[in-house]
Amino acid sequence: MSTWKKHQYLFSGDRMYKFFQEQLDSKINNHNLRTLMEYCPIDAVRVKKDDKEYLMMASNNYLGLTFDQRVINEAVKWAQQYGTGSGGSRLVSGTFPLFTDLERELAKFKNTEKALVFNTGYMANVGTISAIADKNTIIFSDELNHASIIDGCRLSKATIKAYSHCDVEELKFLLKQVDRNARKLIVTDGVFSMDGDIAPLDRLYELSREYHALLMVDDAHATGTIGNGHGTAAYYGLEKDVDIQLGTLSKSLGAVGGYVAANSTIIDYLVNMSRSFIFSTALSPADIGAALAALQIIESDSSVLRRLQDNVNYMTDCLNSMRIYATNETPIFPILIGSNEDTLAVSNHLYNAGIIGTAIRPPTVPVGESRIRLTVTAAHNREQIDYVCQTLSKAIKELNCEGTI
Numbered sequence: 001m002s003t004w005k006k007h008q009y010l011f012s013g014d015r016m017y018k019f020f021q022e023q024l025d026s027k028i029n030n031h032n033l034r035t036l037m038e039y040c041p042i043d044a045v046r047v048k049k050d051d052k053e054y055l056m057m058a059s060n061n062y063l064g065l066t067f068d069q070r071v072i073n074e075a076v077k078w079a080q081q082y083g084t085g086s087g088g089s090r091l092v093s094g095t096f097p098l099f100t101d102l103e104r105e106l107a108k109f110k111n112t113e114k115a116l117v118f119n120t121g122y123m124a125n126v127g128t129i130s131a132i133a134d135k136n137t138i139i140f141s142d143e144l145n146h147a148s149i150i151d152g153c154r155l156s157k158a159t160i161k162a163y164s165h166c167d168v169e170e171l172k173f174l175l176k177q178v179d180r181n182a183r184k185l186i187v188t189d190g191v192f193s194m195d196g197d198i199a200p201l202d203r204l205y206e207l208s209r210e211y212h213a214l215l216m217v218d219d220a221h222a223t224g225t226i227g228n229g230h231g232t233a234a235y236y237g238l239e240k241d242v243d244i245q246l247g248t249l250s251k252s253l254g255a256v257g258g259y260v261a262a263n264s265t266i267i268d269y270l271v272n273m274s275r276s277f278i279f280s281t282a283l284s285p286a287d288i289g290a291a292l293a294a295l296q297i298i299e300s301d302s303s304v305l306r307r308l309q310d311n312v313n314y315m316t317d318c319l320n321s322m323r324i325y326a327t328n329e330t331p332i333f334p335i336l337i338g339s340n341e342d343t344l345a346v347s348n349h350l351y352n353a354g355i356i357g358t359a360i361r362p363p364t365v366p367v368g369e370s371r372i373r374l375t376v377t378a379a380h381n382r383e384q385i386d387y388v389c390q391t392l393s394k395a396i397k398e399l400n401c402e403g404t405i
Contacts, residue, residue: 224252
């Protein structure tokens with residue numbers, strides 16, 4: 001490389017680094033810089049950091065199965081039998097009998113013909129949407145859908161029409177504006193991760209049939225939490241009617257991975273067309289074994305689902321008694337604060353009291369709607385829930401964050 005070209009290269013690199021630093025400085029000034037925090041899990045609801053114990057209220061481990069001995073035993077068993085890794089992609093060498101078992105059980109669980117396992121819920125959304133939609137497709141997407149849905153829509157190069165959150169009338173208006181013969185996809189979260197509310201899937205289904213659109217629901221936060229654990233379609237009695245049910249193995253199921261459940265045509269199409277499926281090394285046997293065990297627990301042990309709903313009801317009553325708005329629809333409790341600065345202050349107050357309650361800020365949520373996102377699990381007890389609610393109420397009052405009360 002010539003001296004001139006070398007200097008030009010370094011100059012371009014310096015400009016890039018300057019841009020990166022400016023973006024980071026902007027986040028610092030706006031109280032919006034994210035950093036990684038290291039915790040050592042003790043059990044499903046407690047973690048340790050610097051020799052201090054904290055109560056975890058920010059996890060998506062809704063059923064507390066990450067420390068369930070039945071799940072752990074299966075993970076260990078299959079790692080010992082098949083090894084620590086899959087060694088290849090599913091289409092090359094990575095499809096073990098265990099994968100087939102899990103996909104069969106997932107299809108049965110979601111009441112569909114087939115299912116397909118992906119490495120994460122994010123990869124399932126990106127890989128599915130970018131495969132089934134293209135520049136000749138129109139996608140109708142709820143404005144508060146998860147980032148993985150948004151990214152899948154963008155990658156597909158389809159025309160994207162975002163409708164206001166859960167606004168069925170606006171969606172109907174948008175559907176009326178397009179050619180009835182156009183290829184159309186309606187996609188929504190089942191349970192919205194930052195608001196904890198449930199999509200009006202019954203009405204979305206009616207519109208999808210009226211306007212000849214595919215209907216896809218992301219059950220990442222609905223699996224294990226609503227519809228007797230089976231998700232949003234089951235919640236509305238639409239298991240056989242929703243075209244694509246997508247979800248994750250990484251939340252209620254206490255493992256790692258994602259899945260898509262649909263009819264045979266769609267699943268076979270994804271096997272051949274979904275790039276995030278085709279070009280990824282398969283999950284490890286331990287992950288699949290853990291997910292399979294967790295799925296069997298949901299199906300056979302109703303006490304786990306009952307404990308979760310009891311805790312959701314109890315925490316709702318506890319928060320409402322302190323004039324903090326809450327509903328008992330799902331285990332997600334968005335405590336709306338407003339500004340980034342105030343939200344961080346509440347989060348720090350909780351942290352100093354031994355509670356992990358994460359501050360959720362833009363771009364995850366809209367500007368001015370920063371919040372503490374609390375989640376309750378089947379593994380929490382009432383004493384822990386009481387302590388969290390009392391501490392939160394005290395923090396809000398002391399910091400004059402009156403928007404939530």
